[in-house]
Amino acid sequence: MWKQILEIDLSSQKSRVLEEEELFHRTMGGTAAGTHLLERYCDPSIDPFDAGNPIILSIGPFSNILPVATKTVALFKSPHTGELGESHAGGRLAMALYNAGFSAIVIIGAAREPVFLNIYNDQVEFLHAGSLWGYSSSATERVLRGRDIGAGGKRSILRIGPAGERLSTYACATVDTQRHFGRLGLGAVMGSKKLKAMVIGGNRYLTVPDKKKFKKYYDSLYDTVVASGEMKKYHDLGTAGNILALNKIQGLPTRNFSQGWFEGSEQISGEVFGNDHLSRQIACAHCQCGCIHLATLREQFHKEHGFKTFQVSYDFELIYALGTNLSINDPKCILKLLHKTEKEGWDAMSVGVTLAWATDAFLGGLIGTDETDGLVLRFGDAETYLESMEKMSRHATPFYKDLEKGAAACSRIYGGEDAAICFGGNEGAGYITGENAFTDWIVGVRHSHLDGAGYSIDQALLKADMSLEDQTKKLASEAKFRMLLNSLVICLFARNIYKPEIIKEGLDLLWRPCAQDELDAFCSDTLRRKYEFKIKCGWNPNEINLPKRLTEVITTTGKVNPENIRRRAGIYWKEIGLTTRRS
Numbered sequence: 001m002w003k004q005i006l007e008i009d010l011s012s013q014k015s016r017v018l019e020e021e022e023l024f025h026r027t028m029g030g031t032a033a034g035t036h037l038l039e040r041y042c043d044p045s046i047d048p049f050d051a052g053n054p055i056i057l058s059i060g061p062f063s064n065i066l067p068v069a070t071k072t073v074a075l076f077k078s079p080h081t082g083e084l085g086e087s088h089a090g091g092r093l094a095m096a097l098y099n100a101g102f103s104a105i106v107i108i109g110a111a112r113e114p115v116f117l118n119i120y121n122d123q124v125e126f127l128h129a130g131s132l133w134g135y136s137s138s139a140t141e142r143v144l145r146g147r148d149i150g151a152g153g154k155r156s157i158l159r160i161g162p163a164g165e166r167l168s169t170y171a172c173a174t175v176d177t178q179r180h181f182g183r184l185g186l187g188a189v190m191g192s193k194k195l196k197a198m199v200i201g202g203n204r205y206l207t208v209p210d211k212k213k214f215k216k217y218y219d220s221l222y223d224t225v226v227a228s229g230e231m232k233k234y235h236d237l238g239t240a241g242n243i244l245a246l247n248k249i250q251g252l253p254t255r256n257f258s259q260g261w262f263e264g265s266e267q268i269s270g271e272v273f274g275n276d277h278l279s280r281q282i283a284c285a286h287c288q289c290g291c292i293h294l295a296t297l298r299e300q301f302h303k304e305h306g307f308k309t310f311q312v313s314y315d316f317e318l319i320y321a322l323g324t325n326l327s328i329n330d331p332k333c334i335l336k337l338l339h340k341t342e343k344e345g346w347d348a349m350s351v352g353v354t355l356a357w358a359t360d361a362f363l364g365g366l367i368g369t370d371e372t373d374g375l376v377l378r379f380g381d382a383e384t385y386l387e388s389m390e391k392m393s394r395h396a397t398p399f400y401k402d403l404e405k406g407a408a409a410c411s412r413i414y415g416g417e418d419a420a421i422c423f424g425g426n427e428g429a430g431y432i433t434g435e436n437a438f439t440d441w442i443v444g445v446r447h448s449h450l451d452g453a454g455y456s457i458d459q460a461l462l463k464a465d466m467s468l469e470d471q472t473k474k475l476a477s478e479a480k481f482r483m484l485l486n487s488l489v490i491c492l493f494a495r496n497i498y499k500p501e502i503i504k505e506g507l508d509l510l511w512r513p514c515a516q517d518e519l520d521a522f523c524s525d526t527l528r529r530k531y532e533f534k535i536k537c538g539w540n541p542n543e544i545n546l547p548k549r550l551t552e553v554i555t556t557t558g559k560v561n562p563e564n565i566r567r568r569a570g571i572y573w574k575e576i577g578l579t580t581r582r583s
């Protein structure tokens with residue numbers, strides 16, 4: 001793997017290459033190396049919009065070399081939660097970083113005027129982006145792709161939409177064809193630095209040691225990806241196949257998490273999207289699965305005018321956030337809301353959950369038409385949601401400006417905390433499966449369904465009993481193991497392929513030999529460092545807040561007991577070795 005970092009200072013418009021042999025020898029790459037760099041570059045007490053907030057992008061020793069090791073990790077201080085910001089994205093970015101010859105890029109400082117970066121190997125151009133400022137994320141990509149810069153078709157283009165420019169705290173950063181650093185507001189951090197986009201590429205390669213052994217190892221992994229069936233469900237229906245599956249077990253958030261089944265689920269299932277709307281499937285660079293499903297959205301340009309056609313990416317989380325949770329049962333309406341979300345550059349889960357909170361706040365009389373600029377919010381009304389998004393994008397009233405800060409921030413201003421489905425300030429994912437999912441989101445480092453797969457543990461309980469203690473230990477053990485997967489940085493859809501013994505063999509070939517004890521310590525240390533950073537930012541692990549609505553709804557595994565959540569959190573902290581009591 002590469003042992004260099006590219007450090008780019010937007011304030012001075014200078015860059016330099018840092019040799020980091022020791023860092024990558026110790027931390028492998030991805031999330032572990034990124035966490036060390038965050039400790040080095042980020043003062044936890046700074047405002048997330050301070051120029052001192054770094055953006056760290058990192059890849060691992062398997063990136064661009066092994067199948068489905070496709071993700072790039074971004075680390076920063078989150079403007080959405082005020083603590084650890086971490087997000088992962090696919091597309092071509094990991095390949096482009098590798099081709100540029102770096103295992104990490106660190107961006108510091110802030111530009112005075114809008115810029116975009118053209119990075120080719122270690123050459124960095126700071127180019128004026130005034131004419132791109134205000135462009136949607138898709139238009140920005142189109143313009144940059146048309147320009148004769150970078151590494152041709154092997155470039156990766158990372159950019160923000162207008163939401164990032166407006167500093168919406170849940171603005172995402174978009175990579176290539178509708179891949180995202182979705183959660184926790186990387187787009188807003190880029191916006192605060194006046195960094196509209198980055199074009200990354202290069203022509204560098206490393207040779208693989210022991211080619212014969214490597215080929216055998218690679219072929220076996222490749223065969224497992226394409227022929228074992230492990231990834232078939234992601235390729236076929238994609239995660240959208242979960243709509244009916246979760247609906248059946250009462251785990252599908254509906255109308256702002258007020259119930260776990262949606263009466264319109266048959267109309268917006270993965271099967272319906274696949275049969276009637278799917279236009280093509282694509283893959284991240286060096287993935288043989290190709291789970292990215294793109295639907296066609298055809299809209300009349302204007303009355304008496306012709307049609308325009310868009311490709312809109314869909315998956316389970318997107319259909320939940322802008323479909324079931326808003327009670328919308330028409331795939332075309334969901335695609336329209338997703339298209340608007342994509343253009344603005346919002347995180348779909350955050351914007352969906354925030355609109356669901358706003359609907360409840362309107363229905364409960366906490367806000368009225370003064371706040372909504374005359375709109376009557378009600379579940380199922382897609383056209384009004386689309387109008388609300390339009391008003392959000394031009395801050396039509398102070399309320400619409402507030403909606404760009406998320407459900408937790410809005411509930412602090414207008415009330416309705418019980419119905420603000422947030423965990424540590426981050427809007428919830430699409431599972432009402434029970435106590436493991438909710439505990440995971442409360443205690444997880446990213447407050448996300450990607451931390452420990454609590455929703456899987458809940459679903460497993462339908463088949464076999466397990467004690468509360470064992471469930472929580474499983475959650476903690478998964479959270480630790482993911483430190484390894486995320487340091488490599490493997491797409492989590494391939495987590496059942498990259499088993500520990502297979503990872504060790506790959507490390508032997510591409511990093512360095514590593515005993516199981518050392519790997520266990522590596523995982524624990526990486527996770528602990530993240531919690532330490534969060535605590536230094538002011539996050540308090542003793543605050544176990546579950547929105548009241550989630551104690552009332554019937555989940556897949558029954559009603560949730562808040563006392564159990566506290567018990568689970570205690571066991572979790574013990575398992576990962578975090579001391580939570582303060583004197």
Ligand code: SF4
Nearest residue numbers: 070283284287291491
């Ligand atoms: S499975 Fe999907 S998200 Fe994962 S690497 Fe492949 S295309 Fe990308």
